[in-house]
Amino acid sequence: MRFTKMQAAGNDYVYMEALKEPVAHPGELSRRISDRHFGVGSDGLILICPPSDPAVADFRMRMFNADGSESEMCGNGIRCVGKYVYDNGLTRKESVRIETLAGIRLLRLHPEGGKVKTVTVDMGEPRLAPRDIPVSGEGETFVNRPLKVGGRVWQVTAVSMGNPHAIVFTEGIDRLDLPQLGPLFEHHPLFPRRTNTEFVEIVDRGHVKMRVWERGAGETLACGTGASAVAVAGALTGHTDRKVHVELLGGELDIEWDEASNHVFMTGGAAVVFTGDYPGEALSEAAAGETANGTDQ
CATH class of the missing domain: 3.10.310.10 (Diaminopimelate Epimerase; Chain A, domain 1)
Structure with a gap:
């Protein structure tokens, strides 16, 4: 399974594409891949998925914590999603809508030299009740x-x-x-x-x-x-x-x-740390001790 590790303000996640087929057992995968000794090491796993309705959003983001639980949104993580989809040619738009469990979030991408450097995210309205x-x-x-x-x-x-x-x-x-x-x-x-x-x-x-x-x-x-x-x-x-x-x-x-x-607007950077391949059999109990093989970028 190909992955990219990215960070925004030091909030680091493992990113995987799930655009053609879903990633199996994402909660368990997040728990294993996030381990900083026996996995890649991260604050969690973020999957880049097709949107539920292409007329409403360009991509869908699923975010899993290091303990395997799924969360609604991650402000630093979604900036990295914006950088990922642009830098990898999945979109040429500089205004991208991302579907999350917290709703649709609009991203304004700020590329320099063909790569996204910073992202402004419309975080929506705060809920106070x-x-x-x-x-x-x-x-x-x-x-x-x-x-x-x-x-x-x-x-x-x-x-x-x-x-x-x-x-x-x-x-x-x-x-x-x-x-x-x-x-x-x-x-x-x-x-x-x-x-x-x-x-x-x-x-x-x-x-x-x-x-x-x-x-x-x-x-x-x-x-x-x-x-x-x-x-x-x-x-x-x-x-x-x-x-x-x-x-x-x-x-x-x-x-x-x-x-x-x-609305609350957040602006900050996003960066690639490295890419690599994570063995699919690592999800099994027998291969729980295997580690990811990352390549510097």
Whole structure:
């Protein structure tokens, strides 16, 4: 099975084409291929598939976490999908619609010298009603509410960008023990479908630093939907303006929550790491220890 490993702001996934025939057992494949010792090593697997309706979308993206669970969307991952389909000649369009479980996302590709360098993604409208995130809570929004986690009370704002996010504005994020703290947020009973959690430190009204614990993946170097949710939460709580530069462990993103359209726009880069072949028999228990054979690009 041919694969391409790509990263955007350090959020790395294995990408495979499923345009002619489906990939078997994608959840189990993601679990094995994501292993950083016995597989390729990644935050998960993203499949590039034909759209359900070619009149509505150009391609469909399926995203699987490193634990094999399927998620609705990945902001960094979808930028790589845009680069992949353009750079590999699957489309010549510079405006591409990608179908996801969170809905259709419009990508504006910015090529240089025949290759996509950056991508702007229309992330759609944020969902703020507790039932839509989902989060267990009354009222029209869940903004800056106290939540006791790990023996401490945190002020939490919940936002969905097609997947659930819990945003915490605090200081000293570099000192936080995310391997201990992250799972407590992810599996808190307040979040019936688990949650991604962003810990955010304010630099100024147009600049924040962020660490993220992603459900099903653990701490990752970046999260595009998470950065988008942070911009929304920052504006809602008065911490930031509606346009904010987000500094993540793996890179930087520019996010704007447009007041006129209520849509969130994310701009950032995407890059190929390497390509290779993954043995199909590696899905069997007998071949579980086999590793991928990658070739530098």
